[in-house]
Amino acid sequence: MVAITSPAFKANAKVALHDANLQQALTHVRSNFIVRRAAAAAALPEFDALRDSSRDIKNHTLANLDLYLEAYEEKVVESGGVVHFAETGEQARDIILAICRNAGARTVTKGKTMIGEEIELNEHLEAAGIQPIETDLGEYIIQLRHEPPSHILAPAVHLTQKQVEDDFRRAHTHLDPNRDLGEARDLLAEARLILRQRFLDADVGITGANFLVAETGTSIIATNEGNGDLTQTLPRVHIVLASIEKVVPTLEDVSQILRVLARSATGQDITTYTTFSTGPRRKDDPDGPEEYHVVILDNGRSEMLGSQFQDMLRCIRCAACMNHCPVYQEVGGHAYGWVYPGPMGAVLTPKLIGIDKAGNLPNASTFCGRCEAVCPMRIPLPGMMRHWREREYERHLQPATYRWGLGVWAFFARRPALYQWATGLAMRALGNVGHRKGRFRALPLAGGWTRYRDFPAPAGQTFQEMWRDRQRAAGGAKS
Amino acid sequence: MSSGSPMDARSAILGKIRRALRVTAEDPIRNAAVEARLNRAPKGVIPARGQLDEAGRVALFAQMAEHFAATTERVADAAAVPAAVAAYLRGHNLPAEIRMGEDAVLNAMPWPKTQIDVRHGPADGRDAVGLSRATAAVAESGTLVMTSGQDNPTTLNFLPETSVVVLEAAAVAGDYESVWATLRKRYGKGVLPRTVNMVTGPSRSADIEQKLQLGAHGPRNLHIIIVG
Numbered sequence: 180m181v182a183i184t185s186p187a188f189k190a191n192a193k194v195a196l197h198d199a200n201l202q203q204a205l206t207h208v209r210s211n212f213i214v215r216r217a218a219a220a221a222a223l224p225e226f227d228a229l230r231d232s233s234r235d236i237k238n239h240t241l242a243n244l245d246l247y248l249e250a251y252e253e254k255v256v257e258s259g260g261v262v263h264f265a266e267t268g269e270q271a272r273d274i275i276l277a278i279c280r281n282a283g284a285r286t287v288t289k290g291k292t293m294i295g296e297e298i299e300l301n302e303h304l305e306a307a308g309i310q311p312i313e314t315d316l317g318e319y320i321i322q323l324r325h326e327p328p329s330h331i332l333a334p335a336v337h338l339t340q341k342q343v344e345d346d347f348r349r350a351h352t353h354l355d356p357n358r359d360l361g362e363a364r365d366l367l368a369e370a371r372l373i374l375r376q377r378f379l380d381a382d383v384g385i386t387g388a389n390f391l392v393a394e395t396g397t398s399i400i401a402t403n404e405g406n407g408d409l410t411q412t413l414p415r416v417h418i419v420l421a422s423i424e425k426v427v428p429t430l431e432d433v434s435q436i437l438r439v440l441a442r443s444a445t446g447q448d449i450t451t452y453t454t455f456s457t458g459p460r461r462k463d464d465p466d467g468p469e470e471y472h473v474v475i476l477d478n479g480r481s482e483m484l485g486s487q488f489q490d491m492l493r494c495i496r497c498a499a500c501m502n503h504c505p506v507y508q509e510v511g512g513h514a515y516g517w518v519y520p521g522p523m524g525a526v527l528t529p530k531l532i533g534i535d536k537a538g539n540l541p542n543a544s545t546f547c548g549r550c551e552a553v554c555p556m557r558i559p560l561p562g563m564m565r566h567w568r569e570r571e572y573e574r575h576l577q578p579a580t581y582r583w584g585l586g587v588w589a590f591f592a593r594r595p596a597l598y599q600w601a602t603g604l605a606m607r608a609l610g611n612v613g614h615r616k617g618r619f620r621a622l623p624l625a626g627g628w629t630r631y632r633d634f635p636a637p638a639g640q641t642f643q644e645m646w647r648d649r650q651r652a653a654g655g656a657k658s
Numbered sequence: 659m660s661s662g663s664p665m666d667a668r669s670a671i672l673g674k675i676r677r678a679l680r681v682t683a684e685d686p687i688r689n690a691a692v693e694a695r696l697n698r699a700p701k702g703v704i705p706a707r708g709q710l711d712e713a714g715r716v717a718l719f720a721q722m723a724e725h726f727a728a729t730t731e732r733v734a735d736a737a738a739v740p741a742a743v744a745a746y747l748r749g750h751n752l753p754a755e756i757r758m759g760e761d762a763v764l765n766a767m768p769w770p771k772t773q774i775d776v777r778h779g780p781a782d783g784r785d786a787v788g789l790s791r792a793t794a795a796v797a798e799s800g801t802l803v804m805t806s807g808q809d810n811p812t813t814l815n816f817l818p819e820t821s822v823v824v825l826e827a828a829a830v831a832g833d834y835e836s837v838w839a840t841l842r843k844r845y846g847k848g849v850l851p852r853t854v855n856m857v858t859g860p861s862r863s864a865d866i867e868q869k870l871q872l873g874a875h876g877p878r879n880l881h882i883i884i885v886g
Binding site: 204236245270366374451 | 667668671672674678679680681683688689691695696699700701704705706726759780783798799800801806807811812813816817833834835838849851853857858859860861862863865866867868869871874876877
């Protein structure tokens, strides 16, 4: 069971900041992802035009989402597949479980699916006696550790290589203790060996989908390892788990978005494997699944349409926002306390689990704007975090002291003369006291700030007073 | 099949979408816009990078494929492919065995002139080397386009540790959009084969400390033989 710890974001963040392994692992986010994306964007002169084009395609699709879902469904059925709609995670799990039982499934291989995490699919399969096997290397590692992913692309990015080696030695009991696993490539080879047989043995393969194409009834996965393809090609049954907003109109449309997806994610021009699956195996096909099911999940997304949060449904899960986020870079993904971390998570999570539980997340932002600047779909993430803050305030969800402080400030701010007098008094007092050292190590009522950093001593005048003096001096010189 | 009737969930979701958007299913303007887009499939922004003549496209394709860690070579005609495959296998200390589908072009090649043991059918996980013929390729990103079927089973692209792909120079397009046009001509509008694999280099993972490793669950080596 993935416990929601979003309400404890501040405590989670504090633990994260003191976790030496995590801090070492996070250095790779801070450097690699950012450098690679920048290089890929710079190498394609049409990159920004493609971002505009991608945004427009998704806007058009969302405005007609009902019609495109119907068109998509019709094509899937035409190609011999089955479409299942699920309003909630529970419905989606029941549908998947019924398909697995019908197939007599004992083991299920899985490609990486964030929606699978969202609906806690593994836990429910296990409870029903069906063994889910994660096959993406990062997902495999965190499954061994019974941890949720900490990043939507690189689920194990919070771990060091040494931690992975220790996990493999603990879980793969057949391993010779003298065998060298000191390099990342040794660990990958070990995972490949273990998982190869699992791929061949599995009864059902479950993947997510990066896109659904209405024109052809096709599901698309964009991957690098090849695990998703083995998952959806080898077992007798393939189940695609996707949410309603994954649909795009045509192959041309998805080609526009594919050009910005991998560049924003890993800095590749396109992922190693971009696979288009349409229905079950055909009459003369020697391989591929005999059954092809698509489970389309809503889980609250339809309510975002026509609201301040509609733009969030353009998200293609590239992770550029979290890679570039100064908060994510410091605390990692687990501190956010649920499936989706970083700026996209700060916007999506309150919608999916409730602002009462996720209210801290839109506040965990410096509003530096880097997430919006790099978002390939031009989603106004900081603006939407601000909307959540407003809603949180309206619903009286912040601590009393916070609301009281804002109330005091508002009282003075509405009375300019009083405000200037009071701030002038305060600046003179602080300026006199702090004059010698130029900074305060502790300040009454500002302990939250000074616990981690010094507060600079003010100049002894307010900005407005300085401005008035300067204007007066300039005016005197002129006349 | 599931708790509640599946048709209920479908109409509930479509109803919620329509209410949220404040639209109706019958609105003729929306229906016309959707139909027009699905039928016309307008192209968006096409990068200038791949808009070259055939020689330029083939050169760019090879350069991009190698950038993504594939290896490439060029031979004069189809008859030269078996010898090139044999040389590749020898050069990489691989056994003289390949697995391939029923592709007529590959079948017509002079395999008996080499020592290679050619086996046919989908891969079963024990084959060291798979041989496939690409349907098309995209110069822009060094991407192969493989289509499923008896001729070239999908498993050949993923299970063997070494994937060798034959690509005709004339099949190298500048961009993805040109490939969709080709597939529509071959399969019909709105129809795709069961699987279309776009393949760009050998499989890889950077899941451990962001260190890029080649050879994850798919092939460790991707060798492309360009014909013509």
